[in-house]
Amino acid sequence: MRVFINGFGRIGRSVLRAWAERPEAWPGLVIVGINDIAAPDMCAYLFSYDSTFGPWRGTVELWEGALVVNGHVLPLHRLADISSLDLAGVDVVLECTGRADTAEVAGRGLQAGARRVLVSGPSAAAEVTVVLGANEGMLRDQRIVSNASCTTNALAPLVRLLDQDWGVxxxxxxxxxxxxxxxxxxxxxxxxxxxxxxxxxxxxxxxxSAQRLLDR
Structure with missing residues (x-):
């Protein structure tokens, strides 16, 4: 699975960190590029020195417009709108900008040629909102999928169990x-x-938004 990260903030950096630390734990998954409006040297700095997770213990460098993490060359783009990129061959755009609440914004990855978009937060534009442990069975061939909010991810699996066994x-x-x-x-x-x-x-x-998302 070829993955492109749009938005290199808290979630985007965490995804790259998890993958680059243990790529063997993600068989078949490869991150092929990153887009963020921040300058490349700032992207490298924020990834290298993380106030939450601590300093990155691998290697990080900038090389010919790419972020190189543990030898993985990740082209860096600096666009407000990724629809002009050539993302043909990308299976999933991880939409982590926090701004994908409309179909126009959420769909930019599809316009660029990617097969699907996974929004890291709530999105009114999503065809389905999925929380693992609660309703992943709803995932089919939808092209824009939301992973809901952090609060919903904490709450939905518990509510599902209560509703299944006793009813809510x-x-x-x-x-x-x-x-x-x-x-x-x-x-x-x-x-x-x-x-x-x-x-x-x-x-x-x-x-x-947790109450609204639970209804989905």
């Missing part, structure tokens, strides 16, 4: 989430007053 009529859930890149590190103006406060010093009530 109503429910209530609470999720506690780390702060994200959309929150300021110091107090700053924001459309949402709660989100204007310094992230590390605040507990911010917010919404989740």
């Amino acid at each position: 009529e109503t429910g209530s859930m609470t999720t506690i989430h780390c702060y994200t890149g959309s929150q300021p590190t110091v107090d700053a103006p924001a459309a949402d007053f709660a989100r204007s406060r310094a992230a590390a010093l605040s507990m911010v009530p917010t919404t989740t």
